Amino acid sequence: MNVLFTNIKELIQVREIAVDFLSGKEMNILPTIKNAFLLVENGLISNFGLMENCPKTELKIIDATGRMILPSWCDSHTHLVYAGNRESEFVDRINGISYKEIAGKGGGILNSAKKLQTTSEAVLYSQSKVRLEEIILLGTGAVEIKSGYGLTKSSELKMLRVIKKLKDKYPIEIKATFLGAHAVPVKYKNNKSGYLKMLIDDILPVIKKENLADFIDVFCETDYFSVADTELILEAGLEQGLVGKIHVNQFTAIGGIQAGIKNNVLSVDHLEEMRNEDIEALKNTKTIPVALPSCSYFLNIPYTPARKMIDLGLPLALATDYNPGSAPSGNMNFVVAAACVKMKMTPKEAINAATINGAYAMNLQDKVGSITKGKLANLILTKEINSYNFIPYSFGNPCIEKVFLKGKEIKKI
Ligand code: NIG
Ligand code: FE
Numbered sequence: 001m002n003v004l005f006t007n008i009k010e011l012i013q014v015r016e017i018a019v020d021f022l023s024g025k026e027m028n029i030l031p032t033i034k035n036a037f038l039l040v041e042n043g044l045i046s047n048f049g050l051m052e053n054c055p056k057t058e059l060k061i062i063d064a065t066g067r068m069i070l071p072s073w074c075d076s077h078t079h080l081v082y083a084g085n086r087e088s089e090f091v092d093r094i095n096g097i098s099y100k101e102i103a104g105k106g107g108g109i110l111n112s113a114k115k116l117q118t119t120s121e122a123v124l125y126s127q128s129k130v131r132l133e134e135i136i137l138l139g140t141g142a143v144e145i146k147s148g149y150g151l152t153k154s155s156e157l158k159m160l161r162v163i164k165k166l167k168d169k170y171p172i173e174i175k176a177t178f179l180g181a182h183a184v185p186v187k188y189k190n191n192k193s194g195y196l197k198m199l200i201d202d203i204l205p206v207i208k209k210e211n212l213a214d215f216i217d218v219f220c221e222t223d224y225f226s227v228a229d230t231e232l233i234l235e236a237g238l239e240q241g242l243v244g245k246i247h248v249n250q251f252t253a254i255g256g257i258q259a260g261i262k263n264n265v266l267s268v269d270h271l272e273e274m275r276n277e278d279i280e281a282l283k284n285t286k287t288i289p290v291a292l293p294s295c296s297y298f299l300n301i302p303y304t305p306a307r308k309m310i311d312l313g314l315p316l317a318l319a320t321d322y323n324p325g326s327a328p329s330g331n332m333n334f335v336v337a338a339a340c341v342k343m344k345m346t347p348k349e350a351i352n353a354a355t356i357n358g359a360y361a362m363n364l365q366d367k368v369g370s371i372t373k374g375k376l377a378n379l380i381l382t383k384e385i386n387s388y389n390f391i392p393y394s395f396g397n398p399c400i401e402k403v404f405l406k407g408k409e410i411k412k413i
Contacts, residue, residue: 004055004062007063007065023313030347071368072378073358073380075143075354079179081149083112131322133412139333142175152185157203176214177215182219215237220247270304292320293338295326298327316353337395347391378406380403
């Protein structure tokens with residue numbers, strides 16, 4: 001797709017020299033060009049600069065007067081392939097039953113697994129594609145999607161095949177993660193090691209053979225998977241070429257971050273409960289912390305201590321955690337606003353965390369996350385706004401006028 005955007009009020013997140021990710025003070029720098037043009041050729045960003053240097057062209061022109069352009073959101077943590085919903089648990093929680101109590105009674109992840117196991121691949125696909133289309137229109141241009149609601153060989157593979165089909169059919173960038181170690185299914189209640197063995201010996205080889213996943217994930221948490229379980233899965237994944245990403249420190253801090261770093265995980269996600277030693281362990285590593293403020297909001301649990309982590313020099317990415325239990329929303333605009341309001345991140349930090357740092361958390365930093373020549377033209381064109389601070393300020397009211405994937409405008413699909 002070829003198109004020239006002209007008279008852009010402000011072109012946001014311009015990186016002439018590509019960066020992998022931003023840490024500490026760098027996160028508060030958001031380079032922009034005011035009164036800019038942006039040229040897209042063959043779906044890629046091919047040139048940009050000041051309007052006074054705008055090339056003459058026969059290409060289709062979109063006049064962006066009064067409006068801004070930024071790279072699409074990069075949502076590095078979702079579970080958007082799932083069956084049905086869990087709004088009755090939501091009401092139970094309002095009535096005072098805790099998330100832990102609900103899970104203990106066979107609700108939570110096991111409830112979603114029960115639904116998914118009896119849902120056909122075709123129906124699972126049609127439910128999931130609605131969510132994918134919804135987030136594309138909310139400005140997301142790259143997304144990671146996990147398995148983990150199957151918990152049997154056939155249902156985990158069913159989830160991964162649905163993710164693969166979404167990847168084949170939609171222009172958005174998609175990365176797939178195998179999260180078999182999300183919860184111990186009832187059948188293995190007293191045989192967790194048998195479940196882990198099944199994941200490693202029965203499912204992983206098929207995933208490898210059919211190239212169904214990019215990453216491997218574990219829910220490292222009290223009552224779910226221990227640090228030793230986490231290491232076992234991460235090592236098995238690495239052997240099959242799957243890099244780790246872990247759910248860790250959501251409710252309790254048990255040393256999972258250190259185990260993840262030891263196994264070179266790409267990201268550690270959640271981090272609502274952070275000890276000083278956990279922050280220290282992350283310093284000067286290539287592992288990126290990922291905060292999920294929609295989950296904190298929805299479950300009424302603490303927010304990741306982003307301010308402290310960034311002030312101590314760490315990088316941070318933001319993602320939605322879109323899933324039926326702890327964050328039934330894939331809206332990155334809300335995530336960016338919540339990060340500013342609840343985690344005291346500046347709009348500059350939040351936009352960096354939701355674009356280039358999110359891209360790094362999916363190993364997609366060479367393709368998306370900034371306005372850089374050669375990257376995909378996955379773009380958000382805002383409505384008329386005064387400054388980019390308005391994006392998180394206007395929480396709940398996305399200020400998006402149009403979205404583009406590979407330079408092509410995506411209308412209601
Ligand atoms: O990332 N923490 C573990 N897994 C999901 C939620 C699971 C669920 O409640 O369905 C999460 O929050
Ligand atoms: Fe999650």
